[in-house]
Amino acid sequence: MTLTRDEAWKRLALHPDPTLEELFASDAGRVEKLSARLELGEGAGGVLFDWSKTHLTEDLLADFEALAEASGFAVMRDRLFAGEVVNPTENRAAEHAALRGVGRDASVEEAQALLARMKILVEALHEGTFGEVKHLIHVGIGGSALGPALAVDALARDLPLVDVHVVSNIDGVALEEAFVKCDPATTFVAVASKTFTTIETMVNASSALAWLEENGVADPSGRVIALTAAPEKAVEWGVDETRVLPFAESVGGRYSLWSSIGFPVAVAVGWDDFAAMLDGAAAVDAHFRDTDGRANLPLRAAFADLFYNRIKGAQTRAVFAYDERLRLLPDYLQQLEMESNGKSVTVGGEPSGPTAPITWGGVGTDAQHAVFQLLHQGTHLVPIDFIASVEPGDVLDPAHHQILLMNCFAQGAALMAGKASDDPHRSYPGNRPSATILVDDLDAATFGALIAFHEHRTFANAVLMDINPFDQFGVELGKEIAKKIEAGGERFDASTEALLRIAGLS
Numbered sequence: 043m044t045l046t047r048d049e050a051w052k053r054l055a056l057h058p059d060p061t062l063e064e065l066f067a068s069d070a071g072r073v074e075k076l077s078a079r080l081e082l083g084e085g086a087g088g089v090l091f092d093w094s095k096t097h098l099t100e101d102l103l104a105d106f107e108a109l110a111e112a113s114g115f116a117v118m119r120d121r122l123f124a125g126e127v128v129n130p131t132e133n134r135a136a137e138h139a140a141l142r143g144v145g146r147d148a149s150v151e152e153a154q155a156l157l158a159r160m161k162i163l164v165e166a167l168h169e170g171t172f173g174e175v176k177h178l179i180h181v182g183i184g185g186s187a188l189g190p191a192l193a194v195d196a197l198a199r200d201l202p203l204v205d206v207h208v209v210s211n212i213d214g215v216a217l218e219e220a221f222v223k224c225d226p227a228t229t230f231v232a233v234a235s236k237t238f239t240t241i242e243t244m245v246n247a248s249s250a251l252a253w254l255e256e257n258g259v260a261d262p263s264g265r266v267i268a269l270t271a272a273p274e275k276a277v278e279w280g281v282d283e284t285r286v287l288p289f290a291e292s293v294g295g296r297y298s299l300w301s302s303i304g305f306p307v308a309v310a311v312g313w314d315d316f317a318a319m320l321d322g323a324a325a326v327d328a329h330f331r332d333t334d335g336r337a338n339l340p341l342r343a344a345f346a347d348l349f350y351n352r353i354k355g356a357q358t359r360a361v362f363a364y365d366e367r368l369r370l371l372p373d374y375l376q377q378l379e380m381e382s383n384g385k386s387v388t389v390g391g392e393p394s395g396p397t398a399p400i401t402w403g404g405v406g407t408d409a410q411h412a413v414f415q416l417l418h419q420g421t422h423l424v425p426i427d428f429i430a431s432v433e434p435g436d437v438l439d440p441a442h443h444q445i446l447l448m449n450c451f452a453q454g455a456a457l458m459a460g461k462a463s464d465d466p467h468r469s470y471p472g473n474r475p476s477a478t479i480l481v482d483d484l485d486a487a488t489f490g491a492l493i494a495f496h497e498h499r500t501f502a503n504a505v506l507m508d509i510n511p512f513d514q515f516g517v518e519l520g521k522e523i524a525k526k527i528e529a530g531g532e533r534f535d536a537s538t539e540a541l542l543r544i545a546g547l548s
């Protein structure tokens with residue numbers, strides 16, 4: 043029987059409410075059914091996705107599969123990989139997977155040619171073609187900064203080939219912090235902006251060049267590399283054509299780590315590791331493209347996301363990486379998920395109902411000593427993802443990593459089991475859901491897989507909610523008003539007027 047979307051959602055709301063403990067007690071095969079390993083290819087390790095500590099049941103999964111069918115999920119996914127328009131408000135495809143070799147032939151070919159060009163420049167930089175380069179200041183913001191910052195922090199902690207500083211904020215304090223750590227004589231500047239118009243990035247780029255000049259660099263513009271989907275604007279701005287690394291317009295800002303926006307990553311870790319990151323992501327692309335129903339891991343994760351968000355009314359979801367190298371992951375996921383799915387109308391322009399929960403999180407074990415009180419005993423329903431690596435990232439006494447992992451697993455167990463007490467202050471309600479993602483070893487391939495998994499999970503959520511994850515008009519109004527303030531002559535509300543006066547801006 044084929045259901046409509048509305049019917050499918052109505053059925054999803056009618057399920058019984060077993061506790062997690064009841065679900066485990068009634069099904070000895072629960073872990074096997076709801077956790078699965080994704081192999082990333084020969085020698086590349088794998089990732090375990092354990093969704094057994096969520097409230098998903100066989101019946102719920104079946105009804106979510108009916109929702110996916112009613113939502114035309116398979117058709118939308120085909121369109122995504124075929125390079126067709128999946129962003130109708132901007133009449134664009136979303137071809138980030140083509141950079142990983144998965145997608146429409148012509149787009150993959152174009153992406154590979156652009157990456158080959160980037161590789162030449164990365165290797166030239168390493169080989170000293172531009173003189174000694176010890177530091178790279180990467181200026182960009184949003185999708186042009188969060189991915190590179192996360193990837194460099196995750197993968198290039200031990201002896202990066204070049205010392206990379208990602209600067210996003212227009213607050214001059216951010217750029218000054220990078221200047222203090224760099225020697226102008228051996229510093230290059232990457233200007234990363236899809237549009238090459240973003241005010242923060244353009245002002246930061248100019249200030250970085252001025253700093254080079256003030257510090258004795260004769261030709262600062264010779265030290266600039268532009269990473270952009272608007273190469274003509276970069277040339278107009280003064281970057282030599284040979285140092286402009288373009289990427290396709292169909293790659294969205296928050297999906298652009300795989301393109302030339304990932305230049306600082308390749309500069310820090312070397313081309314082989316950058317390529318391994320793309321390959322790890324490609325393994326997830328192939329899985330997402332070729333697997334149907336609940337066995338599709340990003341889709342299954344979206345089922346659980348929507349169960350908590352739409353059926354149970356959870357307003358947030360939290361991500362805790364028990365890995366210091368992933369401390370920037372919540373920031374990255376905030377943009378990916380909230381800029382993509384923080385919408386209130388459907389693709390057709392109708393009210394959508396609840397959409398993306400607020401993504402937040404932190405790093406374990408630190409977060410245990412700060413925010414976990416609320417998670418164990420507070421009044422909010424917060425589905426949690428735990429992310430960890432079986433192998434350690436450090437070479438210290440193995441006790442460090444063992445304690446880290448034991449704590450990670452203990453939190454999931456405690457949230458689920460809870461603990462009764464006669465004293466209400468010391469009682470833990472339990473039945474609190476979590477999922478665990480466990481990589482064999484956090485390296486370039488598993489990192490790429492982790493990020494691609496979240497991209498596809500975000501897409502799957504959007505399709506099932508019937509919203510467009512690839513536009514972001516919500517960010518425009520604030521920019522417009524900032525421009526009006528700068529131009530002067532316009533009146534605003536009394537509060538804003540007063541603030542502008544106090545700060546000497548009107």
Ligand SMILES: O=P(O)(O)OC[C@H]1O[C@](O)(CO)[C@@H](O)[C@@H]1O
Nearest residue numbers: 184185186235236237240295517
């Ligand atoms: O890469 P650009 O064009 O500078 O844009 C930076 C960021 O700004 C946004 O457009 C939001 O303002 C993001 O979507 C984007 O990642």
